[in-house]
Amino acid sequence: MSERETVLKISHLNKRYQDEGNPSGNILEDFNLEVKRNEFLCILGPSGCGKTTLLRCIAGFEEFEGEVSIEGKAKTEPDTDRIMVFQDFNQLFPWKTVEKNIQYPLKQQGVQDKQTLQRITAEYLEKVNLPGIEKKYPHQLSGGMKQRVAIAKALALKPKIILMDEPFAALDAMTRNRLQAELISISADEDCTFIFITHNIQEAIVLGSRVILMSKNGKIKIEEQNTIARPVTPASEGYARMWTRLHDALEE
Numbered sequence: 453m454s455e456r457e458t459v460l461k462i463s464h465l466n467k468r469y470q471d472e473g474n475p476s477g478n479i480l481e482d483f484n485l486e487v488k489r490n491e492f493l494c495i496l497g498p499s500g501c502g503k504t505t506l507l508r509c510i511a512g513f514e515e516f517e518g519e520v521s522i523e524g525k526a527k528t529e530p531d532t533d534r535i536m537v538f539q540d541f542n543q544l545f546p547w548k549t550v551e552k553n554i555q556y557p558l559k560q561q562g563v564q565d566k567q568t569l570q571r572i573t574a575e576y577l578e579k580v581n582l583p584g585i586e587k588k589y590p591h592q593l594s595g596g597m598k599q600r601v602a603i604a605k606a607l608a609l610k611p612k613i614i615l616m617d618e619p620f621a622a623l624d625a626m627t628r629n630r631l632q633a634e635l636i637s638i639s640a641d642e643d644c645t646f647i648f649i650t651h652n653i654q655e656a657i658v659l660g661s662r663v664i665l666m667s668k669n670g671k672i673k674i675e676e677q678n679t680i681a682r683p684v685t686p687a688s689e690g691y692a693r694m695w696t697r698l699h700d701a702l703e704e
């Protein structure tokens with residue numbers, strides 16, 4: 453495991469916001485984290501502890517002190533090597549069809565050949581179990597379908613890291629379970645690293661190859677390699693112990 457290459461390294465990250473010219477206190481202070489290639493890292497933590505802030509710093513959407521590096525190169529700007537998927541169902545362009553939504557960033561990347569664009573679109577819609585919906589508009593899709601398209605759109609860019617900020621939080625429980633299962637099989641197939649924020653302990657244990665729990669002050673409080681045999685269910689050996697440890701730490 454430790455032999456695997458580091459895809460993301462965060463060193464001595466400090467982040468504060470400017471509110472009407474007044475700097476806030478440090479939301480993240482001397483934050484350090486390494487993520488290995490193909491890891492599925494889940495991040496839990498109480499509301500307001502800085503999870504979204506951390507993801508936005510990794511994505512290059514925020515200014516910060518310290519260093520975020522991808523495969524050894526320091527990054528301060530957004531780039532297609534790391535793509536964010538949000539909780540909001542409205543992250544697709546409503547005036548574009550599904551295929552145009554998926555193809556738009558690919559075209560920006562310089563992929564122009566129509567057949568290539570169609571092939572990539574079909575391939576990734578297939579991966580998220582939505583074959584044949586190329587011509588639909590976002591308003592014709594359910595919340596779960598929109599999130600699947602957003603995931604397909606992200607994967608199609610072949611990023612090194614997908615940053616997911618509670619992407620399933622607004623879904624009903626059944627759809628959420630189904631998307632979790634799909635994401636597990638997608639992550640096993642793709643050469644991609646996932647960083648996934650959730651409020652849901654079950655979700656973190658089911659998805660994560662590693663789970664970290666942040667405390668209110670933006671520090672890492674608990675870090676656990678998830679060694680529970682897949683597929684993980686609440687009946688799995690080790691599940692209850694891990695759930696209790698995370699739950700108690702969240703409640704503290």
Ligand SMILES: Nc1ncnc2c1ncn2[C@@H]1O[C@H](COP(=O)(O)OP(=O)(O)OP(=O)(O)O)[C@@H](O)[C@H]1O
Pocket residue numbers: 469470471476479497498499500501502503504505506
């Ligand atoms: N643009 C901003 N300007 C000023 N303060 C901000 C800004 N964005 C976030 N904050 C503050 O930074 C802290 C961390 O916010 P953040 O959104 O990262 O938390 P979070 O862990 O993602 O919370 P939640 O679980 O509720 O999504 C909060 O105190 C919040 O008020």
Ligand SMILES: [Mg+2]
Pocket residue numbers: 503504505617
């Ligand atoms: Mg958040």
